[in-house]
Amino acid sequence: xxxxxxxxxASRRAAAAPAPETPREPLSRREILTRVGSTVGIxxxxxxxxxxxxxxxxxxxKTDEGQRQVRDFQVKGDGPLDMVxxxxxxxxxxxxxxxxxxxxxxxxxxxKRFVSNGDIVVVKPNIGWDRMPxxxxxxxxxxxxxxxxxxxxxxxxxxxxxxxxCNDPHRCFQRSGIWNKxxxxxxxxxLPSDHRFRTTRLKGEVLDxxxxxxxxxxxxxxxxxxxxxxxxxxKYTAAMKNWYGVLGGRRNRLHxxxxxxxxxxxxxxxxxxxxxxxxxxxxxxxxQGGNIDDTKVMNxxxxxxxxxxxxxxxxxLIGQKRENLPYLxxxxxRGIGTMDWEKLRVKEV
Numbered sequence: 178x179x180x181x182x183x184x185x186x187a188s189r190r191a192a193a194a195p196a197p198e199t200p201r202e203p204l205s206r207r208e209i210l211t212r213v214g215s216t217v218g219i220x221x222x223x224x225x226x227x228x229x230x231x232x233x234x235x236x237x238x239k240t241d242e243g244q245r246q247v248r249d250f251q252v253k254g255d256g257p258l259d260m261v262x263x264x265x266x267x268x269x270x271x272x273x274x275x276x277x278x279x280x281x282x283x284x285x286x287x288x289k290r291f292v293s294n295g296d297i298v299v300v301k302p303n304i305g306w307d308r309m310p311x312x313x314x315x316x317x318x319x320x321x322x323x324x325x326x327x328x329x330x331x332x333x334x335x336x337x338x339x340x341x342x343c344n345d346p347h348r349c350f351q352r353s354g355i356w357n358k359x360x361x362x363x364x365x366x367x368l369p370s371d372h373r374f375r376t377t378r379l380k381g382e383v384l385d386x387x388x389x390x391x392x393x394x395x396x397x398x399x400x401x402x403x404x405x406x407x408x409x410x411x412k413y414t415a416a417m418k419n420w421y422g423v424l425g426g427r428r429n430r431l432h433x434x435x436x437x438x439x440x441x442x443x444x445x446x447x448x449x450x451x452x453x454x455x456x457x458x459x460x461x462x463x464x465q466g467g468n469i470d471d472t473k474v475m476n477x478x479x480x481x482x483x484x485x486x487x488x489x490x491x492x493x494l495i496g497q498k499r500e501n502l503p504y505l506x507x508x509x510x511r512g513i514g515t516m517d518w519e520k521l522r523v524k525e526v
Contacts, residue, residue: 485514
């Protein structure tokens with residue numbers, strides 16, 4: 178079209194402009210409710226799908242009768258004993274724990290009772306504090322070393338040593354002597370870091386939803402290797418309390434209801450084997466200690482398939498009574514184990 182035949186600019190703009198919309202009738206109350214109901218239904222369905230995808234207890238965990246989440250690493254089949262107390266020479270400060278640990282585990286049926294060929298094994302010591310072995314605030318590194326060695330001897334493909342420390346993890350792992358000992362024997366030593374924690378619904382009475390140290394629950398077998406010692410709030414700490422190292426977040430918030438939180442953790446974590454280090458025991462001013470005069474050499478190892486029974490017996494090492502530890506009764510009532518350790522097959526070697 179030539180310039181002479183084009184319509185004026187105003188006419189072109191008018192032609193290009195969209196036709197005005199026909200005014201809409203206002204929605205009736207029924208239509209509004211129908212549309213809102215459809216939207217709510219869609220959102221509810223999406224939420225339900227989200228719950229089904231996410232709410233699996235974290236790592237495929239199953240639930241017990243109370244619908245609490247459980248990570249059960251207990252071994253099937255029976256062995257010769259349920260608990261063994263192995264003792265070395267009393268008050269002798271230079272005793273190696275290797276023979277004592279081995280005697281205890283051999284009496285339990287050997288490490289092959291708990292570890293199979295090709296297993297990934299997590300060893301969970303107490304590495305909570307920036308303390309040296311002589312302070313007895315952390316698990317004895319030589320006890321950890323023997324457990325690592327025996328796991329490999331039983332056919333473990335991979336052994337991991339990890340814990341969630343209270344003080345700076347690098348200092349705790351180094352000063353405790355556990356990092357060097359475990360690493361020298363071929364174990365992987367994994368420190369807690371943010372990317373290793375995953376929020377998990379434990380569905381406990383106190384521990385409903387909490388960050389979990391995934392390294393400690395991603396295994397075929399888990400061996401709990403705590404140190405026996407005094408605790409200013411829980412009165413005594415060893416097997417059950419050692420699971421605090423599984424948690425991230427602000428764990429000190431749990432101290433307001435420490436007994437129930439310990440029972441919740443022991444409900445969640447069911448180890449393959451518990452080995453309590455009582456080579457040197459912190460008798461008072463726990464859990465950190467720091468004064469050698471607060472410790473006592475006992476050269477004792479307690480091995481058990483029942484973490485509740487192990488604590489019920491272990492607390493006597495510091496002069497405590499099981500009746501004074503509410504978390505033991507809670508765990509007993511939940512069926513996690515028994516505080517009546519005398520009813521088990523127990524042997525002293």
